[in-house]
Amino acid sequence: MKALKSPVTVTTREHILRQAITLFAASGYEGVSMRHIASAVGTSAAALYHHFPDKPTLYLEAIRFAFADKSATLREVMAKETHPAERLYDFIRRFTQMVYADPAFLKLVHRELLDGDTERMKVLVTHVFAETRQILKGLIRELAPDWDETLLMTSIIGLVIHHYETATLRSFLPGSQPGHEDPETVARHVNRFIQHALGIAAPADEWPDGVKV
Amino acid sequence: MKALKSPVTVTTREHILRQAITLFAASGYEGVSMRHIASAVGTSAAALYHHFPDKPTLYLEAIRFAFADKSATLREVMAKETHPAERLYDFIRRFTQMVYADPAFLKLVHRELLDGDTERMKVLVTHVFAETRQILKGLIRELAPDWDETLLMTSIIGLVIHHYETATLRSFLPGSQPGHEDPETVARHVNRFIQHALGIAAPADEWPDGVKV
DNA sequence: GTCTATAAGCAGATAGAC
DNA sequence: GTCTATCTGCTTATAGAC
Numbered sequence A, B: 001m002k003a004l005k006s007p008v009t010v011t012t013r014e015h016i017l018r019q020a021i022t023l024f025a026a027s028g029y030e031g032v033s034m035r036h037i038a039s040a041v042g043t044s045a046a047a048l049y050h051h052f053p054d055k056p057t058l059y060l061e062a063i064r065f066a067f068a069d070k071s072a073t074l075r076e077v078m079a080k081e082t083h084p085a086e087r088l089y090d091f092i093r094r095f096t097q098m099v100y101a102d103p104a105f106l107k108l109v110h111r112e113l114l115d116g117d118t119e120r121m122k123v124l125v126t127h128v129f130a131e132t133r134q135i136l137k138g139l140i141r142e143l144a145p146d147w148d149e150t151l152l153m154t155s156i157i158g159l160v161i162h163h164y165e166t167a168t169l170r171s172f173l174p175g176s177q178p179g180h181e182d183p184e185t186v187a188r189h190v191n192r193f194i195q196h197a198l199g200i201a202a203p204a205d206e207w208p209d210g211v212k213v
Numbered sequence C: 001g002t003c004t005a006t007a008a009g010c011a012g013a014t015a016g017a018c
Numbered sequence D: 001g002t003c004t005a006t007c008t009g010c011t012t013a014t015a016g017a018c
Helices: A007-027 A034-041 A045-051 A055-067 A072-079 A084-101 A103-115 A118-143 A149-165 A183-198 B007-027 B034-041 B045-051 B055-067 B072-079 B084-101 B103-115 B118-143 B149-165 B183-197
Strands: none
Touching (some): A007 A034, A007 A055, A007 A103, A034 A055, A055 A103, A084 A103, A084 A149, A084 A183, A118 A149, A183 B183, B007 B034, B007 B045, B007 B055, B034 B045, B055 B118, B084 B103, B084 B149, B103 B149, B118 B149
C-alpha cells in the first residue's frame, strides 16, 4: 500500500490540473504553454516540472482528471427498476445535463477525438465511453432489439452532443433562441425523437399544446 | 473587373492551399508551422510570404478554399420534384457521402467549432452551414411542421456527423465493424431513424430480413 | 517568385540557489 | 517546493540577393 501524500501536495497538484484543464479545453494542447499554465496557477513554469516530468504527462494527467468519474451519474440510471423507456429518458436527461454543465469536458473530448494518439484514445475510452456505452447498450437491448446496437448507440450520443458542440456557432445562425441550449428542452426534444424512432411511444400527445421540441 | 492572374500563379497558390488544408486538418492551426507547409509544398517558408501576408490569412484562405461549394451536391436535392420523404433520404445520403468522402473537411469544421473566432465562425456559416440548413429547413417544413425547426435540424445533422467524428475512436471500442463507417449503411440507418421519428414511414418492412440498421 | 540569412521572441526543459 | 537564470531549438516574419 502506498503512503498517502501530504494534503498540501495533493492540493497544489490538483490546482495545477484544474487550471490546465480549463486552458487546454479552451486553446488545445499546442495552444497552451507551460508558462500560461504557471501564470494561471500563480507560479513559475519551472515549478510545474517539480509536479510533472514534462508537458505531455501533465496533459495526460489533466484529461485523466477531467474525465474521472464522468459516468457516475449515468450509472445511477441502471439502479432503478422503472420501465426501460423511462430509464432511457433518465439517461438522456442526465447525459444532456452533464454535457451542458461542463463545457470544458465536452471540448476536451472533441479535442481528443481530433488529436488523440493511441494512448490518449484509450484514456477516453476507459474513462468516458466504455461505461456510458455499456449502460446505453443495456437499455437498447431491451427497447430496440431489432436495431444495430453500435449504430444506434452512436446515433443517440451524437443526437445529444451535437446540440452543444454547435452552441457557439448557432448564435451566428438565424432562428436560434437561448432556449435551444437549455438542457431540459434539448433532453425532451431528443427523447421525443428517440422514442418515436424506436416506436416506444405514439407520436404527439406527450407535450402541452404549442410547445415544440 | 479584376485582371485574371496568370495560370501559373493560381496553381502555385492552390498548391499551397491544398497542402495547408491537409496539414491544418490533421494538426490544427497551432500544430502546423509555416515551415511544415513549405516543406509539404516543396519550397521555403519565406516563399509562402510572397503568396500570403501572414499565417492567419493563409489559414483563413485555406478554410475558405476547403469550404467552398460544399453545399453544391445538397442543392441538387431541391431541384427534384419527388416526394419530400424521398428528398430527405436523398439529402441524408448525399450529406453522409460528403462527410465520409472528405475527412479533412469534417476535421476542419470541428476545429473551427472549437477554435473559431467571430470572423472564422462567419466563414463556417456562410460557406457550409447557411445553405445546408436552408435546404434541410425546407424539407422539415413539409415533413415535420409540428417539430421545432432549429432543434430538429441540429439533431439531424448531428445524427450523421457523429458517426464520423468518432470513427477513429470506435476502433478502440468493442463491437465495432468496418461496415459501420460505410456511408450507405450509415445513411440507411440514419434515414430509418429519422423517418420513424417523424412518423413518415411505418416501422420495419423497408429493409431485407436480417439486415440491422 | 524563390532563395539564404537573419532578426526577435517564445517554446520546453534544466541547473542550482534558497 | 519554488525561485531566477539560462540553454537550445523552433516560431513568425523580414531583408535583400538573384
